[in-house]
Amino acid sequence: MMPTKIKLTHLVLDMDLGGLRRLISQMVPVMARDVFDVNVVCMNRKGCFGNQLEADGFNVKLLQKNQKRADLWYPVRLAHYLRKRKTDILHMHAGTFIFGALAGSLAFTPATIYTEHGRAVVDSLVRHVEDRIAVKLVNRLVPVSDDLKDVLIERIGAPPHKLTTIINGIATDLFIPRSKPRALLEEFSISDKCRVIGTVARLDAIKDQLSMIKAFELVAGRINDCRLILVGDGPMRDELEEYISTRGLQRQVIITGQRSDVPEFLNLFDLFVLSSLSEGTSMSLLEAMASGVPAVVTGVGGNPAIVTHEIDGLVVEPSDPAALADAILRLLSDENLLRIFSERSAAKVRRDFSIERMTENYCRLYLEILHAKRRFVDVQL
Numbered sequence: 001m002m003p004t005k006i007k008l009t010h011l012v013l014d015m016d017l018g019g020l021r022r023l024i025s026q027m028v029p030v031m032a033r034d035v036f037d038v039n040v041v042c043m044n045r046k047g048c049f050g051n052q053l054e055a056d057g058f059n060v061k062l063l064q065k066n067q068k069r070a071d072l073w074y075p076v077r078l079a080h081y082l083r084k085r086k087t088d089i090l091h092m093h094a095g096t097f098i099f100g101a102l103a104g105s106l107a108f109t110p111a112t113i114y115t116e117h118g119r120a121v122v123d124s125l126v127r128h129v130e131d132r133i134a135v136k137l138v139n140r141l142v143p144v145s146d147d148l149k150d151v152l153i154e155r156i157g158a159p160p161h162k163l164t165t166i167i168n169g170i171a172t173d174l175f176i177p178r179s180k181p182r183a184l185l186e187e188f189s190i191s192d193k194c195r196v197i198g199t200v201a202r203l204d205a206i207k208d209q210l211s212m213i214k215a216f217e218l219v220a221g222r223i224n225d226c227r228l229i230l231v232g233d234g235p236m237r238d239e240l241e242e243y244i245s246t247r248g249l250q251r252q253v254i255i256t257g258q259r260s261d262v263p264e265f266l267n268l269f270d271l272f273v274l275s276s277l278s279e280g281t282s283m284s285l286l287e288a289m290a291s292g293v294p295a296v297v298t299g300v301g302g303n304p305a306i307v308t309h310e311i312d313g314l315v316v317e318p319s320d321p322a323a324l325a326d327a328i329l330r331l332l333s334d335e336n337l338l339r340i341f342s343e344r345s346a347a348k349v350r351r352d353f354s355i356e357r358m359t360e361n362y363c364r365l366y367l368e369i370l371h372a373k374r375r376f377v378d379v380q381l
Helices: 017-032 047-055 074-085 097-107 127-136 146-156 184-185 209-220 237-246 263-269 285-289 322-332 334-352 356-371
Strands: 006-014 037-044 059-062 089-092 111-116 140-143 195-200 226-231 251-257 271-274 297-298 311-318
Touching: 006 017, 006 074, 006 356, 017 037, 017 047, 017 356, 037 047, 037 074, 037 263, 074 097, 089 226, 089 356, 097 111, 097 127, 111 285, 111 356, 127 146, 140 146, 140 356, 184 263, 195 209, 195 263, 195 285, 195 322, 209 226, 209 237, 209 322, 226 263, 237 251, 263 285, 271 285, 271 322, 285 297, 285 334, 297 322, 311 322, 322 334
Parallel strands: 006 037, 006 089, 037 059, 089 111, 111 140, 195 226, 195 271, 226 251, 271 297, 297 311
Antiparallel strands: none
16 A cells, blocks of 8 residues: 655745746655645646646646635635645745635644745735734744844744744756857847846846846946846836836846746846845846856845855845946956856855755655654655
């Protein structure tokens, strides 16, 4: 008789393009299939990553909450699903905390875990109240950086004994150093000698791409042939495009919108920039470094834990376009330093930030919680 597998459910808003969704899509296939029976529940829509997981043979369910108004009964419906599936572990992700915490409690799910991937600079009152309730209902919270751990303690009163930091990981076989892709050079009319500065992120105020564009203006005054490419979309796009147009930067600053060819864009970049005001552990930053692209980042959230200043990249203060421009110019004017940071960045991510290492840490946490409740005590990794 085959041993019973541990039933694990990931709860997400959707599996559209984005760092968090990509993380889950890469995490699920590398989990020990002889130990875990994994599925994903989407609250809004499945999205491209959800469809890909389904094509690879994984169960992705759309259990949709009301898209037009507050859905007070959603936790009850979700709890019914969890009981029906006999879920052993409910793993919640961004935007699902209160729904999952209530449903897990109603369903008496043995292990409930919430991963905090990042927070706004200031929480809304509604989220503050919801999180204060949800934190009392779950077994464990997983911040993706030690900085976020401190934030959870201070803002929502998370008990330290419930907190376990697990740093994000990436698929290091997908993001590797390569030559610049000819197709993208041609698509955007970029010459072989052009210096390309880039980022991959949601166009959101918390990412502060406006400071990045202002910094690029200073850089472009010193380097004739250069481009800034922003890969992504979001609520700040119109404002950013208006600024670009007002400053006459349309030829030099490119906003691509959502793209599925992120690995190729990273290979196009000479330098990766992250200008965030707040950050968890940036998947895009890890992917850029694994691709051999040195980074200039703001010293917020988990960024300084990934980029070691003056060792494999540069760290600057947030909201300071002049400092950001100086760091960019320093690296682009020093080919030897750029090469050293490139090699060190790629080596660091492969050593410390692989998806396999991250997944193993999560699996150990799952078993720790279940074993404490005397469930699956004979199961070891």
